[in-house]
Amino acid sequence: MPAAWDADQYLRYAGERIRPLNDLLARVPDLPLRPTVLDLGCGPGNSTAVLRRRWPDARLLGLDTSPALLETARTTGEPTAEYRQQDVAGYDPAPERPDLIASNAALHWMDTDTADHLALLPRWAAALRPGGVIAFQLPGNFAAPSHTLLAELRRSPRWREQLGTVRPDASCHEPARYLETLLAAGCVADVWETTYLTVLTGTDPVLEWVKGSTLRPVLDRLPEPAGRAAFLAEYGAELRRAYPATAHGTVFPFRRVFAVAVKA
Structure with missing residues (x-):
């Protein structure tokens, strides 16, 4: 079952969460006039709003599995876009003939029982128009204390019956794997990583941060x-x-992995 997302909690650190997307889109080349742009895993529409500012004349379509996040996207995120409730892991974007497929901090949530998200990239590349672009960023901090401590706690005697199998502990590959996959899919690719030293304030700020993302499936079980x-x-x-x-x-190191790939 998909996690029950809380748009207000997710957007509590909206500026910090959207900064990697701005850095990602800065490396996306020019698109045709009135491009078709897909925001896969659009969440509450904050990423969709950034895409609209970059390409104001685009046909912009946002997809997500969460009704609550999509409601926020439609009302206060980016109301001018189209939205669709959709399992993105099973979605074939080919009928849309997209010029840009963008995914902001969502690809790692698209793993299934039979395949991880890496398998989606060739499908996305095949769907693009010639010269089209895939641009995504996702967290690469699954080995950080925020995640390893959570995994240890879930498996402790007190919590393992309820929480031991909530979800995999890591869902990000090393950058070289993304590069290899995108090149094999017929793209010219640029892949890199960045660690942001984010300074969080307030009471238990790291806990408040993960309540909006990593902790959501755990809270659903409690x-x-x-x-x-x-x-x-x-x-x-x-x-x-x-x-x-x-x-x-509180300094919170925030590693991200980025990729921009152009269909040859």
Whole structure:
């Protein structure tokens, strides 16, 4: 079952979350006039709004599995776009004949029981018009304490029955794998990584950050308020030790993997 997303929680750090997309799109070459642009895993529409500003005359289509996020996208994200509730992992974009397929911080959620998201890239490349572009970025911090501590806690005696098999602990390949896959799909590709040293403020800021993303499937398995509060207290304490507050805030290293590929 897809995670029950909370648009308000996700957008709590909207500026920090959207910065990698701006850096990604800065490397996308010019598109034709009135291009068809797909935002796959569009979430609450914040990424769709960035795409609209970059290509104001585009036919812009956003797809996501979450009704709650799509409602936010339609009302306050980017109302001028088209939206569709869609399982992106099973979606074939070929009928749209896209000029750009963009995916912002969503590709790692598209793994299935039989294939990971790497298998989607050849399908996306085949769907593009000649000269079309794939542009995506996704988190590469699955080996960071924010994720490893969560995995350890899920498997601890207290929580493993409820949480031990929530989802895989890592869903990002090394950049070279994305490069190899995109080249094999007939693209000219540029793949790189960046680690942002994000300074978060407030009470338990790393916990608040992951509540909007990584923690969503876990919270779905903890519907009872007492159990949820106990888990968050335990996990929050671990995060405070791993990411201590400083006089200027809490430094949260935020590694991202990027790719821009042009269909030859």
